[in-house]
Amino acid sequence: MSSWLTAARAVGVAVAARHAADVDRHARFPQEALAALKEQKLLGIMVPQSEGGGGASISDIVAICYALGQSCASTAMIYAMHQIQVSCVVRHGVRSAWHRAFLKRLVGEQLLLASATSEAGIGGDVRSSLCAVEEHAGRFSLAKEATVISYADDADALLVTARRTPQSTGSDQVIVVVPRDGYSLERQQPWDALGMRGTCSHGYRLAARGESAQVIAVPYADVQAYTMLPTSHLVWSALWLGIASDALAKARAFVRAEAKLKPKVTPTGSLRLTQASILMQAAKSTLAASLRQYETALTSEDKLATLAFAVAMNNLKVGTSQTAVRVVGEALQICGLAGYRNDSPFCVAQHLRDVHSATIMVNNDRILANTASLQPALREDPDFLA
Numbered sequence: 512m513s514s515w516l517t518a519a520r521a522v523g524v525a526v527a528a529r530h531a532a533d534v535d536r537h538a539r540f541p542q543e544a545l546a547a548l549k550e551q552k553l554l555g556i557m558v559p560q561s562e563g564g565g566g567a568s569i570s571d572i573v574a575i576c577y578a579l580g581q582s583c584a585s586t587a588m589i590y591a592m593h594q595i596q597v598s599c600v601v602r603h604g605v606r607s608a609w610h611r612a613f614l615k616r617l618v619g620e621q622l623l624l625a626s627a628t629s630e631a632g633i634g635g636d637v638r639s640s641l642c643a644v645e646e647h648a649g650r651f652s653l654a655k656e657a658t659v660i661s662y663a664d665d666a667d668a669l670l671v672t673a674r675r676t677p678q679s680t681g682s683d684q685v686i687v688v689v690p691r692d693g694y695s696l697e698r699q700q701p702w703d704a705l706g707m708r709g710t711c712s713h714g715y716r717l718a719a720r721g722e723s724a725q726v727i728a729v730p731y732a733d734v735q736a737y738t739m740l741p742t743s744h745l746v747w748s749a750l751w752l753g754i755a756s757d758a759l760a761k762a763r764a765f766v767r768a769e770a771k772l773k774p775k776v777t778p779t780g781s782l783r784l785t786q787a788s789i790l791m792q793a794a795k796s797t798l799a800a801s802l803r804q805y806e807t808a809l810t811s812e813d814k815l816a817t818l819a820f821a822v823a824m825n826n827l828k829v830g831t832s833q834t835a836v837r838v839v840g841e842a843l844q845i846c847g848l849a850g851y852r853n854d855s856p857f858c859v860a861q862h863l864r865d866v867h868s869a870t871i872m873v874n875n876d877r878i879l880a881n882t883a884s885l886q887p888a889l890r891e892d893p894d895f896l897a
């Protein structure tokens with residue numbers, strides 16, 4: 512186990528879990544957990560060692576997200592979203608002096624990065640923008656009606672998608688790194704949601720400006736396909752399974768208590784617990800295999816660009832989000848009223864509310880429609896374990 516995972520686990524158990532209910536009740540930013548993660552220097556671990564970071568792999572981040580998901584879903588989601596942004600700058604900003612300097616600052620000051628991809632008028636289609644970057648004399652400005660920016664009030668920098676120029680088509684996009692002193696936010700829609708309440712995902716009118724060098728030169732299409740999409744689906748899946756795992760732990764504790772009461776009778780919930788464990792085992796195996804697939808593909812852009820890779824990453828997201836929701840539902844069924852009551856140690860109400868964000872956080876129907884359109888071009892894989 513990495514020392515990063517040990518530290519993150521300790522933050523999860525000692526800090527994030529302790530404040531999770533209050534964060535949820537007041538829909539507030541999990542400041543205690545994020546302060547502890549910063550104190551442990553866990554925000555810059557994915558930055559390469561050449562820029563002062565820890566050079567952590569995506570596997571390290573996935574393991575941390577799974578651990579945090581068991582303690583506080585909002586903390587885990589914030590950490591995951593931050594690392595998604597970091598991975599984009601690390602992989603695609605490496606040739607730019609501005610972005611390398613920014614990464615050094617990120618490590619030194621433990622900057623928290625947030626994402627402004629969603630936009631009013633385009634729904635959840637991240638591969639299309641209405642707003643545009645306007646450049647003049649080495650500087651840029653842009654204005655965006657951002658329907659959702661999680662933890663924007665507590666972030667130190669944003670990654671914003673926009674059309675490359677005002678003349679560009681909707682899909683000719685770039686992504687821009689904007690530190691806190693380069694943008695203003697006007698809150699439009701407050702975040703009072705079913706779950707993931709601590710992500711504080713309010714809607715904002717965003718105005719940003721800065722040096723043209725802050726725009727990542729690589730087309731956003733590539734940033735999204737090679738880094739943002741696979742990283743998102745891997746780290747999200749990890750934390751959703753973390754939520755499910757904690758719910759299952761409660762269900763197991765409930766079954767154990769039942770068994771103690773009536774030692775000669777197998778508790779009714781045991782069968783359901785077994786079935787839920789099978790679902791979890793399959794989902795975790797898929798996540799581990801997808802992780803391996805991504806780490807192998809990272810060595811070659813050709814592999815990252817294949818349809819099979821894109822479909823595998825989409826299938827991972829749709830599959831784990833569905834499984835996580837199902838497993839938490841099974842945990843509720845096992846615990847019964849004890850799982851339903853907010854005042855019970857077996858309560859899975861918050862797990863249930865938080866985990867339901869999984870299937871709509873980039874809507875599964877949208878992803879399925881996208882994968883469905885690729886089916887005629889796909890081939891069955893003739894090899895297994897080759």
Ligand SMILES: Cc1cc2nc3c(=O)[nH]c(=O)nc-3n(C[C@H](O)[C@H](O)[C@H](O)COP(=O)(O)OP(=O)(O)OC[C@H]3O[C@@H](n4cnc5c(N)ncnc54)[C@H](O)[C@@H]3O)c2cc1C
Nearest residue numbers: 626627628629634635659660661707871872873874876877
């Ligand atoms: C907890 C949480 C945190 C988030 N944080 C951020 C953040 O920090 N930054 C950010 O930018 N975004 C964030 N988002 C937004 C997220 O990434 C998606 O953009 C958003 O969930 C999609 O919203 P939607 O359902 O309104 O849009 P859509 O995906 O457009 O879905 C709307 C409806 O259209 C249907 N639909 C499905 N497929 C299609 C299709 N092909 N064409 C048209 N309609 C279709 C869907 O079924 C659905 O009924 C967050 C979301 C959540 C839940």
